[in-house]
Amino acid sequence: MAGSTWGTLLTMTTWGESHGKGLGVVVDGCPAGMALCEEDIQTYLDRRKPGQSRFTTMRREGDEVEILSGVFEGRTTGTPVAMVVRNTDQRSHDYDGIKDLYRPGHGDFTFDAKYGFRDYRGGGRSSGRETISRVAAGAVAAKFLESLGIKTAAYTKSIGSIEAAPERFQMEERFMNRLCMPDAQAAARAEEYLEQVMSRGDSAGGVAECIIDGLPAGIGEPVFEKLDARLAHALMSIGGVKGVEIGDGFRASESVGSANNDSFIKAGDNVITKRTNHSGGILGGISDGSRVVARAAFKPTPSISCVQRTVNRQGEEVETVIKGRHDPIIVPRAVVVVEAMAAFTAADVLLCSMSSRLDRIQRFFGV
Amino acid sequence: MAGSTWGTLLTMTTWGESHGKGLGVVVDGCPAGMALCEEDIQTYLDRRKPGQSRFTTMRREGDEVEILSGVFEGRTTGTPVAMVVRNTDQRSHDYDGIKDLYRPGHGDFTFDAKYGFRDYRGGGRSSGRETISRVAAGAVAAKFLESLGIKTAAYTKSIGSIEAAPERFQMEERFMNRLCMPDAQAAARAEEYLEQVMSRGDSAGGVAECIIDGLPAGIGEPVFEKLDARLAHALMSIGGVKGVEIGDGFRASESVGSANNDSFIKAGDNVITKRTNHSGGILGGISDGSRVVARAAFKPTPSISCVQRTVNRQGEEVETVIKGRHDPIIVPRAVVVVEAMAAFTAADVLLCSMSSRLDRIQRFFGV
């Protein structure tokens, strides 16, 4: 089945493998007339690049994007924006050792079960490099949202059990430290934790959080295409994500109605807002005008350098040590992926919501 | 936008409001030749019926299903199975008081923002009664899965902070107590907690867990149509859900790779299984043959009888007390909804996965 397209009116179709010729994405449905250049995309791609700290892999990934279509004289034409990133630093031979065995925590076994064989080089399609396509597409969507005054931002909420504290939250700080945490003190403690984990050849997990500011109320559909359901799908589709929350998330299940309900208040003439935001900006699947807040929990990187027991393609039990250069933590590099998926999804849902009211449609068509 | 259809090859399209003429669903793509009767559906619907305990609303909901199409001589024909449940016990006047104000925690405000007006009777389309359609469709999917030896089961994992303990877990116990908990002792404590909450006119939240046993390895797609992403979408689309987890979920973010990775082991000739199941039966978005485990966190019922402050359609701040009969906890009745959505989604993803391998397609067509 085709499963590499995401969206309804605004879609991204991604392709590419870790050690193939490259990776790319076709963004279709981007409104015409928007200024767009490669630099807009590159800025986002650079945020997921490795080699920037000791907690990210030492591979050199140039990851330079080329826009192949859909932009004319600096503006989007309304037709598909195709983008490609050529792979350059491929060491396929690193992977010969894993060709015939099933790495624990990876998709090796399930890909073989599904397809009968697999591109074993660096995970092939299941590699983290697949997210390059998502980030490139997300950069287009983020620019579109910005043109409507809507801003998306993601950051590392926690690493292991070390969490960014609300009282020390500084949005800009996320660009200051290598872990993308909006709390310098937590970042420092997380670095220590990661050193420990790495010294054992082990890996760690964490949580990324994403906010969307400026989304008008009324975006999303009431039943299956709820804004939160679409966001959950989008975030859970990122490799390594095992949980998704909106607003208070799982904590809401331990709360009571009188505490969890957000009171509506008057914030000026014809402006209604909420006193609190336990809902994370979404009520009944539709945006309520408050900040949208979503979180994604990432499992520890499955590639670790400890000895692990597993089974090979012949069904024999074996021991393995995974070689190659791997991040001991996915989250800091995944933050921009979370932001990209949230921005893309919000942009698509917003476009879909334009058709909900007859009076607005009549005005649109000048009737 | 149309947002009331779910699925790709197997779809459900739902319709209906809390206080309209009825609710229903069209299940399209159900394979032909499957025995199906109204009793199959009614059994599931009865599990979400209120009036069965003091923790569920006192409304009498007959909720009798009628199959209108797609079944001939007791078997599905392969064409749409339309089902309807007529509304019978509607007390619309109960809702006159809320007609012009925005109940905290409900979709009243967002529906107005989206549509310009709303059916205010009992929440209209955003009512919990909307799930009747999901359950009816899920019953069809569950029967289909069973014909392949695949079983889905959901239950209450926790209410407030009271959790069913793994060591006391008894699957059958979920049908024995009114809270659908697979742990009698936890259920008893949860009842006490709910009594307290109710005595204050307040409400509680909780977590529902769902398992799928017997799903073969290889089901799901690698990127956007990952099995876990589809399940996250499906569960997050249920009213009141604020978080979704697969396997260890958020706990995985605090674990380390060496603990979180599940070792593959040999379980007989040509049978590979896993020593542990932190992954919740899904690796790289594709089923790995182990039990699939998913959880959904429900917020406390927003309808509470305490005084709440809010705003009306005129933008004036007001106080309100919500009348009518409401569940102080959604989870026990939502358990079957979670099961229905998981079963339906798994069935659809399974059908989509039939086209992944050329050799199997050739065999299918007798080449």
Add this chain to the structure above:
Amino acid sequence: MAGSTWGTLLTMTTWGESHGKGLGVVVDGCPAGMALCEEDIQTYLDRRKPGQSRFTTMRREGDEVEILSGVFEGRTTGTPVAMVVRNTDQRSHDYDGIKDLYRPGHGDFTFDAKYGFRDYRGGGRSSGRETISRVAAGAVAAKFLESLGIKTAAYTKSIGSIEAAPERFQMEERFMNRLCMPDAQAAARAEEYLEQVMSRGDSAGGVAECIIDGLPAGIGEPVFEKLDARLAHALMSIGGVKGVEIGDGFRASESVGSANNDSFIKAGDNVITKRTNHSGGILGGISDGSRVVARAAFKPTPSISCVQRTVNRQGEEVETVIKGRHDPIIVPRAVVVVEAMAAFTAADVLLCSMSSRLDRIQRFFGV
């Protein structure tokens, strides 16, 4: 596979069989705030009713529609509009004779090949009664289009080789004669032709034409979702249609560029129109502001009372005479189906086109 849903932002999901409990449709994505009542739908349904002339079957079909959801206080709520028409005049025993054989020109054999068995009563899902759902949905779409000043009209263009002449074309005449032809003289000749055909127990074919007036320029997408491609899909999906044309259609293949190209002309300040309309209102898949013109060719009704040779389920060659009441010509009753499908498709494509330009989206959101 689910194949009973049509549309992207505005969808119809149909269900029902000829001799089941009824037929119905769920229209999802209809903009909120539109006045809608059962009479709006019934007017359309009455146009496809049989029993109005000797050229249509003598069955009494009440075909009264009931709206089950999606309308509140006389206006659409933006949520699904479910409609049902109960079957009343079913004579299933008429069909016992065909239970085990494959009627030539019908879907009996292909349904058995696909599903392994079939609902043989009156064609089941493949019956012409299936179009009731399409007409009900089309009535909703037509009303929506009218609220934007867009009008759809269909009529019988030809029966056998007798064609309505452009020089005698009177749009209102289509409601005056039983064959729905906009040319009284052609209608009279067609009646004679049909008498002949019927006297031999045979049946005839014909062509229905549909126009859409007032559709603004710029509706449709450039590649696969061309307006004409969507219309072709919609019309070819009607039972009995074997050909579809836009504008000059097949005649264009015999023309030359200098004759077939429509010159653009100035029709006032800021108004561009075309001198001719060979294109049928669509250029490059996108509406050009001229009248949209589409045609559908219907084959002769396959149910004839002559002796026919065929094969039964056991693979034995047999002779058969089809009993029951059947139209000797489909077209006059199908005209409203063509109109419904064209209106629905145009409405959906129009809604999808709202997201094509950034400047208009910004204006829509008040940026």
Add this chain to the structure above:
Amino acid sequence: MAGSTWGTLLTMTTWGESHGKGLGVVVDGCPAGMALCEEDIQTYLDRRKPGQSRFTTMRREGDEVEILSGVFEGRTTGTPVAMVVRNTDQRSHDYDGIKDLYRPGHGDFTFDAKYGFRDYRGGGRSSGRETISRVAAGAVAAKFLESLGIKTAAYTKSIGSIEAAPERFQMEERFMNRLCMPDAQAAARAEEYLEQVMSRGDSAGGVAECIIDGLPAGIGEPVFEKLDARLAHALMSIGGVKGVEIGDGFRASESVGSANNDSFIKAGDNVITKRTNHSGGILGGISDGSRVVARAAFKPTPSISCVQRTVNRQGEEVETVIKGRHDPIIVPRAVVVVEAMAAFTAADVLLCSMSSRLDRIQRFFGV
């Protein structure tokens, strides 16, 4: 709106403009394990290349395809197959003259109406070069169908009013003459006709026909996803197509039931076939096991070198003569596009049909 993706389980997403960096396609859902190399694709692309005769444009189009992903060790992996063809011979300055005016018969005006501006170089996205992507994708689908014993072939059925005669039909002849006609004599007469047309600076239209042999009975869905409806959509979406027919097409509308109905006959044990094939291999929207026959009518190339009157972007009436190299007839080069779209669509519908019967699904999963 995104409108550059076609298909359900097997999809193609196309991108690219006539004078941009290149054109490409992402084929998603191609079953794993199929041998595939660039030569398989190039063979198809070469069939649409210009410069092969005096009736096709003199532009040199290398059109060499590169496969960027989805193939590993010579076999498809089941993940997206991305392909690109770089543009090489672009003379954009040829188009400066048309930048501000609306060429009759082209999409210039409608693109401007839709998007507010357009890539005017050679038609941009609306150029015939867009079909490169379709042909590349179709080559993949054709190879898949062949692996199941299903063969697709298209040819020129008529040019102007000169038609290939059934009695002289030689399938192989289509590769022998420059007009792709399966009748050498008709081809010779068509050449004469085209000479005449060209001598006046004019252009001609024609009809392409496509057949599919070996498609098993039972492929297609009964209502909106009928095989013929999907084919009509696919063919009408090709630039310049104004009409589509299945089997006898429009001629069926002038026939009578007794002549148009195809009798079923016994063709061996458990083999049922038809005496004639007026239906074109499809009954009730589902394949009947006979040869599938579809036709597409192409209008004359709109680019002609005669003087034409039109309007410019300022709304002023002007005269224009279109420069540049253009085919006086689209059909011979479009034949492979028709074949590609038919093959791709049939392959997708076939995959979707695998889920129609419970007994076959149970067998597939070994139950």
